[in-house]
Amino acid sequence: MTGTNWAGNLTYSATKLLEPTSVEELQSVVAAAPHLRALGSRHSFNSIADTNGVQVSVAALPPEFSVNADRTGVTVSAGLRYGELIGHLDRAGLALHNLASLPHISVGGAIATGTHGSGDRNGSLASAVSALQIMRPDGEVHDYCRGDDDFDGMVVSLGSLGIVTYVSLDVVPTFEVRQDLFENLPWKSVTDHLDEITASAYSVSLFTNWGEQVDQVWLKSRSDDAPPPAELFGATPATRQLHPLPEESAVSTTVQLGVPGPWWDRLPHFQLAFTPSKGAELQTEYLVPRDRALEAIDAVRAIAHLLRPHLFISEIRTVAGDGLWLSPAHSTNCVALHFTWQPHMSEVQALLPRLDDALAPFAARPHWGKLFETDSARLAEAYPRLTDFRTLADRFDPEHRLANDLTSQWLGR
């Protein structure tokens, strides 16, 4: 046994965890293991990173951080956590276009599941990937670049194509961001002005427990963009630092109250040195096309009485569409509806089909790294390139050595 995932809701069934320190050693590990799967920083809530064989971490491979000659891209170790990568980027005067709510996750794990932050014009973290080095299950190392045949199928891979060793990412010159929070946004403002609200800053997050109003709105504005609005459709400007979970100390959150700071210290909600979010929790998230967002929000509000007893908080964000086959934002701009559940595993599991049924009419796509109950037929409908991905997975891994029960069920293979 190799322990539990970050949230502790899952004990992996893998027989061992290996951390090779060279590509040659990784090759031997891959050659010897009948069944294997890459493990990142363990932050997924379902068994996507599990196997009944060997888990392989690439965190101990020789570290890599190199900047392209034109300073528009970097190549990094897939096992690097964003929290480590941002130090390298900062020293080079560079930035990623966006980050997730936490910097604790690995690059390889985040891109494999389509992890995203927020922002109308910000694609998922995977959308910044320009090249990948993948060790396929036959032990061969292959380099793939944006524009290569099927590259768009390889980035959000669910860990099903091989072990990603190194990743190239688009970068931009460093920038500063300020966070301005508002409290108690009326639902009517969301209904009437959702597009204006999400366009009011570089990255916008709405936090709610689906009660009388949206409890908090976080505006993350670039210093080189327009300043944040002084008023936000009836919400009240926050006058103290907040945590999305009202009962938690805000000491773990990134600096707010309009104080500008580096991109990496404002785009995530939580600081690297602290436990992000709550810790003992579960998560679920669906992305819906923007033009179905208000209907989807209404559908969740209609079952809020069922969800609330098991919910810590929900977050509503936006994600720009991309071309990646299994990206939850594939080919359409999206609104993401996220649920941070209390650690009530059986009750949450019982609710998941209900939530899935409520959101299915709006072409909702579940986040691959979180908890959901969507059958393979609906997944194939929601992800139009799923069948192409299955064909790709069969080509990369004909003996299904990387498959696990969950991915086999999702992909129908």
Ligand SMILES: Cc1cc2nc3c(=O)[nH]c(=O)nc-3n(C[C@H](O)[C@H](O)[C@H](O)COP(=O)(O)OP(=O)(O)OC[C@H]3O[C@@H](n4cnc5c(N)ncnc54)[C@H](O)[C@@H]3O)c2cc1C
């Ligand atoms: C507190 C918290 C906050 C979160 N916030 C967000 C958020 O803001 N936005 C969001 O979208 N998600 C969020 N997530 C979900 C999280 O980003 C995803 O679950 C992500 O996949 C976790 O990355 P990881 O490195 O822990 O990967 P793991 O959970 O360890 O693995 C995930 C998948 O990646 C594969 N993988 C890992 N490394 C490699 C590799 N080198 N090669 C090939 N495959 C690999 C694994 O096989 C597995 O399939 C959050 C999770 C937590 C716990």
